[in-house]
Amino acid sequence: MAFQFIIEASEGNARVGKVRTPHGVFETPAFMPVGTNATVKALTPEEVRETGSQILLCNAYHLFLRPGQEVVKKLGGLHAFMHWDAPILTDSGGFQVYSLAPLRRIDPDGVTFRSHIDGTEVRFTPESVMQLENDLGADIIMCFDECTPYPVTREYAAESVAMTTRWAERCRRAHQRGDQALFAIVQGGVYSDLREQSARDLTALDFPGYAIGGLMIGEDKKFTWPVCELVTGILPWDKPRYLMGVGTPEDFLDGIARGVDMFDCVVPTRLARNSHLLTWNGRISVKQAQYREDERPPDENCACYCCRNYTRAYLRHLFLAGEILASRLATMHNITFYQEFMRRCRQEIRQGTFHAFRETWLGERKGNGSSRGMLLFPCG
């Protein structure tokens, strides 16, 4: 059996488990660092591993445009190409077509758009995207969907959900490799009935895993979490659920509490390259003058390579001098923090203390004036 999901413990809707893939096992709830161009920005695969990451995400859309699927296939597939022998998930490009590509025209058969790199006209259909993801060879691949923008009319969202389900069927038929698990993506904007329909229809098609797309794209969180809870309540308990493009530690707590198993987000890596370090006490903007002679590591409780060997003063210096090493060290640290946070969540679920942990964490961060929580606030 190439793909297997085992739930080892649960607390309410929160679950802890393992996903087995042809390239090894990853623990859930899992955070997947983003390796858009077949590299997690600034890190080697060994360093990504050292952060505690067990699976990473690559973008089929970007790899289609550059270097091209035939290059990756000829070089032995994504794992060999990028020298990462653990699990990989490829996103189908549905979100990138929506967020990056200009001159996008959607029709019932597929999408025509222009490359955001050189303007070349490109056409994606469910079948061409399956060929693309088959050629890339990730362990988990995603159906080609339409990610509707926010806000969107009910009428448009209804048509789009029906189309995304038809596309999921076509993806399932076109998908050729037994060693790759194909996940379907639930859409439907903030409309409960459409989300419910999407989740039921896709569940009826029996995929090995399901994603929730089209959330955290601008809508108020008063919509986000009810939609998430509604969808996970419909999806089969014994299949992994992946909340796409999310998020912050607070989001993880909210998603995990509703039965989400997998997350991906560029936040920790992007913040790192912009000199923001995440710690259990809050965010450090390490370019600030207050760190000029600060001999402490970014986080005294962290055992990552950056915290073991470098001071805030040195990191500040590297960022001010525009040195590449700055981005490297900060990225290592931030992903490590995210993975340590995820490890803590798994541990709390096993102990049956996850909901208490969540309440405490969120309670301590209430009233700081931000719905994004700790990540946007410097530590005291």
Next chain:
Amino acid sequence: MAFQFIIEASEGNARVGKVRTPHGVFETPAFMPVGTNATVKALTPEEVRETGSQILLCNAYHLFLRPGQEVVKKLGGLHAFMHWDAPILTDSGGFQVYSLAPLRRIDPDGVTFRSHIDGTEVRFTPESVMQLENDLGADIIMCFDECTPYPVTREYAAESVAMTTRWAERCRRAHQRGDQALFAIVQGGVYSDLREQSARDLTALDFPGYAIGGLMIGEDKKFTWPVCELVTGILPWDKPRYLMGVGTPEDFLDGIARGVDMFDCVVPTRLARNSHLLTWNGRISVKQAQYREDERPPDENCACYCCRNYTRAYLRHLFLAGEILASRLATMHNITFYQEFMRRCRQEIRQGTFHAFRETWLGERKGNGSSRGMLLFPCG
């Protein structure tokens, strides 16, 4: 004894040896990667070590401007600050004041100039530079000199050489730390008599090592090597000689043949960040279309991390996508190539075959139309 130079074998004027410093031993002839801002661009210290590098160079001028000598001193000195516990040499800033700083005014007592970063007025004197290098705490520090431009009048060069010698005396008097070896810098442009005078006067002051400055700054190489040979012929045999800011593998062969023991150059790291990979067969400009599906490593004879794990096709992709990992892998490889070249030179000298190796190497590269040799020419 904090500093010691032992010549272990020689062949003609070429010597192989070891330099002992408070932070360990380095073998000569040595190539020192440049860590301008207390980091070798794109690499961690562990990676620099893995290239075979045993000593690196930092720039006192840059560190004076940013983060400031008091910061480095407070953080425990350069070794602790940058997490490199092997030997370091700091350049005095003489070359940077000449090449980088605007509004430079030289007087007999020192130099007034403006920071190339923010325009702040700065004054360097031999005494202030010794305080700076003492605070930074490198194992080998350089006297503050004037590096005259090319071309320069004989009259100016003569005055400058006399001043640089007086400054060397002042540096020696001001230098306070017994655990740092202070090297003097021979100047004199392309004027043989001035070079001779500079070398004799500085030798009379008895420094633990000597550098040759002001070469390879635009003069024809028909001047470079006779000047180098003249100077090394005067300098004491038992002290290390350092040819500053040089160069390519061909330059190493020419310098070593004339008794040079130490080199530094930004060429391998700068070429790497611009996608040029150095190999025993010539230079690869890895962004070229011919490498699109090339499954070979940069150099099949190289055992560096980059060549062990990555293809030319992947490196091409990373460079075209503007990924940080591209610069990292290429820098690792190029410095490794330089260090392997140096290791080969040391081995050839020990075997008494260095001059034959040099003749063969230079002979094979003659007639390629460039005085810089292999580095500027793509491999066949």
